[in-house]
Amino acid sequence: MSLRILYGGTFDPVHAGHLAVARAARDTFDATVSLLPAADPPHRPAPGASADQRAALLALALDGEHGLAVDTRELRRAGPSWTVDTLRELRAELGPEAPLAWLVGDDAFHGLTSWREWTALPGLAHFIVAVRPGHAGRALPPGLAEAFGGHWATAPGELGETPAGQMFRLQLAEHPASATELRRRLAAGEYTGDWLAPAVAAEIARRGLYRAGRSPGAYNRPPS
Numbered sequence: 474m475s476l477r478i479l480y481g482g483t484f485d486p487v488h489a490g491h492l493a494v495a496r497a498a499r500d501t502f503d504a505t506v507s508l509l510p511a512a513d514p515p516h517r518p519a520p521g522a523s524a525d526q527r528a529a530l531l532a533l534a535l536d537g538e539h540g541l542a543v544d545t546r547e548l549r550r551a552g553p554s555w556t557v558d559t560l561r562e563l564r565a566e567l568g569p570e571a572p573l574a575w576l577v578g579d580d581a582f583h584g585l586t587s588w589r590e591w592t593a594l595p596g597l598a599h600f601i602v603a604v605r606p607g608h609a610g611r612a613l614p615p616g617l618a619e620a621f622g623g624h625w626a627t628a629p630g631e632l633g634e635t636p637a638g639q640m641f642r643l644q645l646a647e648h649p650a651s652a653t654e655l656r657r658r659l660a661a662g663e664y665t666g667d668w669l670a671p672a673v674a675a676e677i678a679r680r681g682l683y684r685a686g687r688s689p690g691a692y693n694r695p696p697s
Contacts, residue, residue, distance in 0.1 A: 476502055476633040477567065478601065479544070480576040481509040481556060483652075484527050485520040486659075486677060487534045488668045490650030492541075494603045497643055498576050499540040502601075502629045506576065507544040508535065511554035521656055522682050524548045533672040557590040560597040572633045574599040576643075579611070586614055595621050599632045599639045606647050659683035 478498055484491060487508075495506045510531055512524040520527060528545050535541045546562065547554040556575065563573060575598045577585075582602045585591050594600075600621070626632055626641040650668045658665050660683055665674065677683060 474571050474633070476504045476572040476574055476599075477563075478502060478504050478506045478574045478576055479509055479559070479563070479598075480506055481511060481547070481554075481559065483514045483520050484508065484510050484531050485522060485652060485656070486527060486669070486673060486683070487531045488650045488652060488655050489670075490648045490652075490668075492534060492538075492670075493648050493650075494576065494578070494643075494645065495541050496538075497603070497645055498601055501643060502574075502632070505540050505542060507542045509544045509547050509559065512548045512550065513553045526680065526682060530673050530676060533676055534670045536672065553589075555589045557588070557593055557597070560594065564597055570636055572599070572636055573597070574601050574632055574641075576601045576603065578602075579604045583611065583614060583617075585617055592620055595638045598637045599626075599635075599641065601632070601641050601643050603643045603645055605645050656683060 480491075480495055480498070482491065491508075495508060498504070499506045508531055510524060510528045514520065522530070525548065528543060528548060532543050535543055547559060550558065550562075560573070560575065564571075567573065575594075577600060579602055582600060585594070585600075588594070621638060621640050624639055626639045629641065632639055632641055655665060655668055657663075659677065662684055669677070
């Protein structure tokens with residue numbers, strides 16, 4: 474069976490760094506990557522835009538992108554967007570033998586033991602851990618390696634051979650985009666460079682998201 478990859482997140486808003494991670498996973502595994510915007514993210518403060526707005530921006534960012542898709546199932550579910558609930562829902566759809574992987578950043582993966590019912594997660598999916606340059610080889614917190622059997626897959630194809638329970642390090646190229654810094658720039662009306670897709674920047678300005686009173690197109694104009 475083909476590996477299915479899920480990339481969850483707030484995407485507040487979706488930026489070039491998110492797209493770089495999704496593309497790297499798509500190309501490494503030759504698989505479709507579904508990006509799932511969280512309706513009510515339980516591990517961070519309230520987003521700066523509504524779930525529907527963030528999903529709309531994500532759809533604009535992925536328009537025409539081969540192998541990348543938006544999955545809005547978490548927007549259709551009431552309550553916090555717990556990953557364990559999403560994976561159980563997908564397991565019910567795909568069956569117990571389908572290879573399934575959750576794509577996550579290295580920092581988030583190291584905090585996995587704080588997630589709801591985290592010990593159930595290795596039985597539901599593999600974890601593809603996106604690692605930035607200089608961050609490879611960090612020791613895992615107590616219990617996390619044991620939960621996954623301490624097994625890091627060494628080749629992408631290994632994740633397609635079993636349904637769940639393995640870890641794979643996805644090495645990323647350096648990328649400067651930061652959601653926190655991006656929101657600060659948007660709030661201040663500062664130039665965002667190539668961190669936003671042009672269609673996303675235009676829609677943020679048109680909808681009046683992240684900062685009130687800006688002029689359309691301001692985010693894509695370089696400073697004079």
